[in-house]
Amino acid sequence: MSLPQLKNDVFLRSLLREPVPYTPIWLMRQAGRYLPEYNATRAQAGSFMQLAQNPEFACEVTLQPLRRFDLDAAILFSDILTVPHAMGLGLDFVAGEGPRFARPVRNEADVMALQAPDMSKLQYVFDAVSLIRKELDGKVPLIGFAGSPWTIACYMVEGQGSDDYRLVKSMMYQRPDLMHRMLEINAQTTCEYLNNQIRAGAQAVMLFDSWGGVLSDSLFQEFSLAYTRKVVDGLIREHDGKRVPVIVFTKGGGMWLEDIAGCGADAMGVDWTVNLSRARTRIGDKLALQGNLDPMTMFGGEEAIRREARRVIDDFGPVGQGGHVFNFGHGISRFTDPEAVGILVDEVHSYSRRHHSV
Ligand code: 1CP
Numbered sequence: 001m002s003l004p005q006l007k008n009d010v011f012l013r014s015l016l017r018e019p020v021p022y023t024p025i026w027l028m029r030q031a032g033r034y035l036p037e038y039n040a041t042r043a044q045a046g047s048f049m050q051l052a053q054n055p056e057f058a059c060e061v062t063l064q065p066l067r068r069f070d071l072d073a074a075i076l077f078s079d080i081l082t083v084p085h086a087m088g089l090g091l092d093f094v095a096g097e098g099p100r101f102a103r104p105v106r107n108e109a110d111v112m113a114l115q116a117p118d119m120s121k122l123q124y125v126f127d128a129v130s131l132i133r134k135e136l137d138g139k140v141p142l143i144g145f146a147g148s149p150w151t152i153a154c155y156m157v158e159g160q161g162s163d164d165y166r167l168v169k170s171m172m173y174q175r176p177d178l179m180h181r182m183l184e185i186n187a188q189t190t191c192e193y194l195n196n197q198i199r200a201g202a203q204a205v206m207l208f209d210s211w212g213g214v215l216s217d218s219l220f221q222e223f224s225l226a227y228t229r230k231v232v233d234g235l236i237r238e239h240d241g242k243r244v245p246v247i248v249f250t251k252g253g254g255m256w257l258e259d260i261a262g263c264g265a266d267a268m269g270v271d272w273t274v275n276l277s278r279a280r281t282r283i284g285d286k287l288a289l290q291g292n293l294d295p296m297t298m299f300g301g302e303e304a305i306r307r308e309a310r311r312v313i314d315d316f317g318p319v320g321q322g323g324h325v326f327n328f329g330h331g332i333s334r335f336t337d338p339e340a341v342g343i344l345v346d347e348v349h350s351y352s353r354r355h356h357s358v
Contacts, residue, residue, distance in 0.1 A: 144202025213252015
C-alpha cells in the first residue's frame with residue numbers, strides 16, 4: 001500500500017540537522033489526561049489497556065492533540081509497559097494509582113523464566129501504527145517509541161512506579177549477573193519491537209530512559225547506557241528509502257551528555273536542568289537536541305509561557321549546523337489547561353523563525 005507524501009517534514013529534517021524555516025514542536029504525553037476528549041475516549045474504552053490495545057481507540061487519541069494544535073509530529077498512543085506485559089508480567093492500571101504488575105521479577109527463578117516475547121503479542125501496537133499512518137494522511141510524521149531496557153527493568157522489578165528504586169537497585173548491587181541477563185532480554189525485545197513499529201510505518205523512534213538518572217555515575221553507563229546502545233545498534237535506520245531518526249531521552253542525564261551523544265542516536269532529549277547552549281558546546285552539534293521546557297511553566301500564565309519558550313529557543317541560539325526540536329523536559333502535567341498548549345505552540349513557531357536561515 002502506498003502512503004501519501006509527507007506534507008510537513010520540519011520535525012524529521014530538524015532531527016537530521018537539515019535546514020528548516022522554524023523550530024518544530026511536539027510534546028511528551030501530548031495525548032493524555034489534560035485533554036477532555038482523551039478522558040471521554042478512555043471512559044468509552046473502559047480501561048487504559050482496553051484503550052491502548054484497540055487500534056481504533058489508539059488512533060483516535062493519537063490524533064486528538066493534532067486537531068487542536070499545530071504540532072509538528074504525532075506520537076503513537078501506547079505505553080512503554082506493553083513490552084513487559086507481553087513478557088507475561090500481567091499489567092494493570094489501578095485507577096488513580098498508575099501501573100501495577102501482577103507478577104514482578106524479584107528473584108533468580110523469575111529472571112531465569114524471562115524470555116523475549118513473541119512479537120505477535122504486540123501486534124495491536126503495530127496495527128495501531130499502520131492505522132495512524134493511514135489516518136494522518138501525510139499531515140505530520142509519526143513517532144514510535146519504547147522504554148529503555150533499564151527503565152523497563154525498573155518497573156519489572158518494582159512492579160510499579162517507585163520513589164527510591166530500592167528493589168531494582170538491590171538486585172543490581174546483589175546480583176549484577178541477574179540484572180545483566182534481564183537487561184539483555186529487554187534490549188533484544190525492545191530492538192525487535194521498535195523495528196516492527198518502523199516496518200508498520202513509524203517515521204522516527206524514541207527511547208525513553210526515564211529513570212536512567214537515578215543511577216550513579218559508572219552504573220548509569222553499565223546498566224542503562226550500554227543497553228540503550230545495544231538497542232540503537234540493532235535498529236533499522238532506513239525504511240522505504242528514508243532515514244528513520246532515533247531520539248534517546250534520559251531524564252536526569254545532564255551529567256552524561258558526552259556519553260549519551262556516543263550511543264549512535266540522531267538526537268538527544270534533555271530535561272530542563274540542561275542549558276541548550278552549553279549542551280551544544282559539549283556535544284558539538286553531533287546530534288540534534290530535543291527539549292527542554294519545564295512542563296510546570298504551563299501554570300505560569302501566558303506571559304511566562306511565551307517568555308520561557310523564547311528563553312529555550314534563544315539558549316539553543318542560531319540553528320546553523322545543529323538541529324532543535326522543541327519539547328518539554330518531561331511529560332505534560334495532567335492538570336495543564338489545553339489553552340496554554342496553544343499559546344506555547346504559537347510562540348515557538350513564530351519566535352523561532354529568527355534563528356533559522358531558510
Ligand atoms: O489512566 C491513564 O489514562 C493513564 C495515563 C497514561 C498515559 C496517557 C499512562 C499511564 N500512559 C500514557 C500514555 C503514554 N505513556 C504515552 C503516549 C503518547 C504521548 O506521549 O502522547 C507515552 C509516550 C508513554 C510513555 C511512558 N509510560 C513513560 C516514558 C515517558 C515518561 O513520562 O517518562 C513511562 C515512565 C510510562 C509509565 C507510565 N504509564 C502510565 C503512567 C501513569 C506511568 C508512570 C508510572 C510511574 O512511574 O509512576
